Structure formats: C-alpha cells, structure tokens
Amino acid sequence: MAKRLIPTLNRVLVEKILPPSKTNAGILLPEKSTKLNSGRVVAVGPGAREKEGKTIPVPFKEGDTVLLPEFGGTQVKLGEKEFHLYRDEDILGTLHE
Numbered sequence: 001m002a003k004r005l006i007p008t009l010n011r012v013l014v015e016k017i018l019p020p021s022k023t024n025a026g027i028l029l030p031e032k033s034t035k036l037n038s039g040r041v042v043a044v045g046p047g048a049r050e051k052e053g054k055t056i057p058v059p060f061k062e063g064d065t066v067l068l069p070e071f072g073g074t075q076v077k078l079g080e081k082e083f084h085l086y087r088d089e090d091i092l093g094t095l096h097e
Contacts, residue, residue: 007045010058010088014039037068038095058088067092
C-alpha cells in the first residue's frame with residue numbers, strides 16, 4: 001500500500017539531502033565539512049488563513065531545495081523513507097545553483 005502525506009495549512013514536507021561522505025577520488029570527508037542542512041520539498045500544504053478567511057500561500061513549491069534550521073521540525077517515517085515536516089516560517093530560504 002502506497003502512502004502519501006499531504007501537509008495541512010502552512011506546513012512543508014521535506015526530505016533531507018544527505019551530503020556525500022567522500023569525494024569522487026575516494027577521499028573520506030570529515031563529518032563537519034559536509035554539514036549543510038538542506039532538503040528537497042516533497043509536498044506543500046495549501047497555506048495558512050488570515051482572520052478574514054483569505055489563504056496566505058506557502059512560498060515554496062514541490063522540488064525546491066531549501067535551507068533548514070539545525071533543530072526543529074517533526075520527523076515522519078513513510079515506508080522506508082524519512083521526512084521532516086516544517087512550518088513555512090521555520091524554513092530559512094531556498095538554495096539555487
């Protein structure tokens with residue numbers, strides 16, 4: 001049975017990107033040098049509501065690469081994969097190449 005999680009309100013489902021532990025030449029990298037809290041947006045909620053009832057859209061879309069805080073978020077495990085659920089205001093920004 002396939003599971004799909006659709007976030008509510010202004011929440012964003014993120015799959016963390018694991019940095020490589022060694023270079024193409026096979027040199028092992030120290031754990032500190034590879035640490036960048038980033039992830040790929042998997043699913044986005046519809047957005048929060050104002051007092052007047054208007055929806056405030058979430059500024060991220062599926063497929064965005066985002067910069068995550070060091071702590072926070074809710075860990076969610078779907079099948080074998082591990083995801084994290086954040087509110088949109090907790091995400092620090094988007095990363096572009």
